[in-house]
Amino acid sequence: xxxxxxxxxxxxxxxxxxxxxxxxxxxxxxxxxxxxxxxxxxxxxxxxxxxxxxxxxxxxxxxxxxxxxxxxxxxxxxxxxxxxxxxxxxxxxxxxxxxxxxxxxxxxxxxxxxxxxxxxxxxxxxxxxxxxxxxxxxxxxxxxxxxxxxxxxxxxxxxxxxxxxxxxxxxxxxxxxxxxxxxxxxxxxxxxxxxxxxxxxxxxxxxxxxxxxxxxxxxxxxxxxxxxxxxxxxxxxxxxxxxxxxxxxxxxxxxxxxxxxxxxxxxxxxxxxxxxxxxxxxxxxxxxxxxxxxxxxxxxxxxxxxxxxxxxxxxxxxxxxxxxxxxxxxxxxxxxxxxxxxxxxxxxxxxxxxxxxxxxxxxxxxxxxxxxxxxxxxxxxxxxxxxxxxxxxxxxxxxxxxxxxxxxxxxxxxxxxxxxxxxxxxxxxxxxxxxxxxxxxxxxxxxxxxxxxxxxxxxxxxxxxxxxxxxxxxxxxxxxxxxxxxxxxxxxxxxxxxxxxxxxxxxxxxxxxxxxxxxxxxxxxxxxxxxxxxxxxxxxxxxxxxxxxxxxxxxxxxxxxxxxxxxxxxxxxx
Amino acid sequence: xxxxxxxxxxxxxxxxxxxxxxxxxxxxxxxxxxxxxxxxxxxxxxxxxxxxxxxxxxxxxxxxxxxxxxxxxxxxxxxxxxxxxxxx
Numbered sequence: 001x002x003x004x005x006x007x008x009x010x011x012x013x014x015x016x017x018x019x020x021x022x023x024x025x026x027x028x029x030x031x032x033x034x035x036x037x038x039x040x041x042x043x044x045x046x047x048x049x050x051x052x053x054x055x056x057x058x059x060x061x062x063x064x065x066x067x068x069x070x071x072x073x074x075x076x077x078x079x080x081x082x083x084x085x086x087x088x089x090x091x092x093x094x095x096x097x098x099x100x101x102x103x104x105x106x107x108x109x110x111x112x113x114x115x116x117x118x119x120x121x122x123x124x125x126x127x128x129x130x131x132x133x134x135x136x137x138x139x140x141x142x143x144x145x146x147x148x149x150x151x152x153x154x155x156x157x158x159x160x161x162x163x164x165x166x167x168x169x170x171x172x173x174x175x176x177x178x179x180x181x182x183x184x185x186x187x188x189x190x191x192x193x194x195x196x197x198x199x200x201x202x203x204x205x206x207x208x209x210x211x212x213x214x215x216x217x218x219x220x221x222x223x224x225x226x227x228x229x230x231x232x233x234x235x236x237x238x239x240x241x242x243x244x245x246x247x248x249x250x251x252x253x254x255x256x257x258x259x260x261x262x263x264x265x266x267x268x269x270x271x272x273x274x275x276x277x278x279x280x281x282x283x284x285x286x287x288x289x290x291x292x293x294x295x296x297x298x299x300x301x302x303x304x305x306x307x308x309x310x311x312x313x314x315x316x317x318x319x320x321x322x323x324x325x326x327x328x329x330x331x332x333x334x335x336x337x338x339x340x341x342x343x344x345x346x347x348x349x350x351x352x353x354x355x356x357x358x359x360x361x362x363x364x365x366x367x368x369x370x371x372x373x374x375x376x377x378x379x380x381x382x383x384x385x386x387x388x389x390x391x392x393x394x395x396x397x398x399x400x401x402x403x404x405x406x407x408x409x410x411x412x413x414x415x416x417x418x419x420x421x422x423x424x425x426x427x428x429x430x431x432x433x434x435x436x437x438x439x440x441x442x443x444x445x446x447x448x449x450x451x452x453x454x455x456x457x458x459x460x461x462x463x464x465x466x467x468x469x470x471x472x473x474x475x476x477x478x479x480x481x482x483x484x485x486x487x488x489x490x491x492x493x494x495x496x497x498x499x500x501x502x503x504x505x506x507x508x509x510x511x512x513x514x515x516x517x518x519x520x521x522x523x524x525x526x527x528x529x530x531x532x533x534x535x536x537x538x539x540x541x542x543x544x545x546x547x548x549x550x551x552x553x554x555x556x557x558x559x560x561x562x563x564x565x566x567x568x569x570x571x572x573x574x
Numbered sequence: 575x576x577x578x579x580x581x582x583x584x585x586x587x588x589x590x591x592x593x594x595x596x597x598x599x600x601x602x603x604x605x606x607x608x609x610x611x612x613x614x615x616x617x618x619x620x621x622x623x624x625x626x627x628x629x630x631x632x633x634x635x636x637x638x639x640x641x642x643x644x645x646x647x648x649x650x651x652x653x654x655x656x657x658x659x660x661x662x
Contacts, residue, residue, distance in 0.1 A: 075594075078594065078597075078621050079621065079622065082620050082621055082622050082623075083617060083619050083620055084616070084617045084619070084620030084622055084623045085620065085622050111622050111626060114626045115625070115626065118628045124625055124628065127625065131622075319585065383659065384585070418583070418662045419583070420583060420659060420662070
């Protein structure tokens with residue numbers, strides 16, 4: 001038994017026998033030639049055959065895997081049509097009077113060197129494997145050595161390879177290739193990307209340690225941890241068989257709801273989005289099928305730092321989130337610092353009532369430099385996705401107007417600086433009762449509202465949610481809270497605005513039926529709550545929930561009564 | 575001969591997708607078309623050439639076209655640059 005650790009490249013567990021994908025011998029000698037034009041003809045013939053082959057593989061990949069994967073082979077074809085590359089190879093043959101194999105390799109090695117030296121550009125560096133791949137294909141035709149064809153594999157195997165080329169992975173029949181282990185490559189190499197889209201467990205980056213694995217050895221690949229076990233014990237086989245079953249079960253459950261749009265049983269479509277606090281939360285949001293980011297808290301930029309985050313630091317973070325989410329909506333909240341989240345480098349005074357004190361937008365408007373920097377970073381990032389911005393703790397219309405004004409000034413400055421800025425929707429977090437009550441007035445000034453229930457509830461109930469002595473007063477289902485929430489949602493809808501919620505309550509299984517009844521448009525919650533909430537909403541009839549919501553706000557006098565109404569309205573649908 | 579300067583504003587510079595589209599656009603014309611960046615000159619019809627320059631953000635590049643359709647070529651390339659968000 002031997003254990004190895006590599007880079008986890010594609011999730012899942014596979015147990016099967018090893019199949020070494022040996023490299024064909026494409027070695028050649030540098031030869032002097034007499035007739036350059038004959039040699040060039042030979043080169044073009046090999047290139048033409050290679051192009052035909054690539055077209056076939058591209059077609060097959062398009063059918064089996066999809067257009068993204070097929071792009072790779074289109075790119076290979078483009079390399080073989082590159083006039084610069086061809087004329088360089090041709091010139092080398094003519095000037096140096098050398099064979100086509102040598103000339104081709106010399107030129108492509110030159111490009112590989114340049115691409116590999118671009119250390120700051122991972123994407124282009126990885127493209128050097130495209131060039132190597134194409135070179136191999138042409139060489140195989142020049143030398144008349146067939147490339148090993150993985151499509152010939154007809155029993156279940158784990159592929160052991162030095163470096164997998166996209167043309168290799170394209171020929172894999174997924175039912176036979178259970179796992180992949182390769183010496184070369186990183187998480188963003190083609191073999192890793194392809195394995196993930198084929199859902200074949202893969203571990204890469206072994207750096208030459210695989211030489212001792214022989215054909216037919218039993219191998220366990222754990223693509224989630226990067227572990228590879230050769231010649232495992234019976235106990236290890238049993239352990240990993242169980243892990244494999246667990247993994248599949250989890251995945252099946254997840255997969256079922258992941259790609260579904262959120263929908264009630266009668267076809268209403270509220271959205272479920274994720275709350276994220278750092279960039280590390282992003283993968284979880286995507287993996288759980290978030291339909292957007294309903295709250296990106298930006299405090300981590302300020303807290304995990306010994307200085308105010310620069311415009312560029314912020315820009316990078318916002319851009320990352322926007323790019324990752326593509327055209328899905330992302331709501332970024334401007335900094336909610338101060339209060340209990342003190343920052344040593346800002347020297348904020350200690351306060352008797354931090355939750356009623358100097359925090360969030362109040363600091364932003366008092367220290368506009370900090371706020372302007374964030375506004376600029378957000379506006380600059382806007383061109384990378386679908387961005388909305390909201391301000392926390394807005395209490396008066398005046399505050400909102402001031403904040404919007406600063407945003408507009410920065411937008412105009414950026415446009416004058418010729419920076420690309422897309423339109424950004426502006427909203428507020430409704431978490432102060434004064435704002436909730438005046439929601440109809442605020443509706444004239446915003447594009448959306450997002451209800452921040454964590455603070456709103458403690459302000460309505462006058463009970464610190466962190467204080468255990470009064471925690472019984474922290475009641476999300478209290479009819480007073482529900483009435484105010486309904487007031488906000490109705491004010492939005494009366495003004496054709498969407499109403500969102502990003503507090504804990506949005507993922508609360510008792511609150512969700514009521515909120516569906518109130519017509520809440522987006523539920524934003526932690527990623528781990530998304531799938532079960534989507535499953536719950538799927539069982540709810542929105543018209544029945546309207547009745548429930550009306551009952552809860554008009555007939556209930558206590559939290560307990562509300563909970564009873566919810567059980568009544570939902571117990572027949574489980 | 576037509577010559578035009580561009581300032582690259584795209585955060586990622588001229589990376590794979592825009593590079594491919596620029597090459598495709600350039601390849602439609604008869605003119606010889608070159609891309610110059612930091613005193614290095616490449617054929618804009620060559621994807622390998624364009625990618626090997628590693629043009630990053632805030633780079634100043636010069637595109638030159640020489641031939642019977644040089645004006646149309648430069649215009650089409652400017653369009654592609656704009657459409658891909660490489661320049662203003």
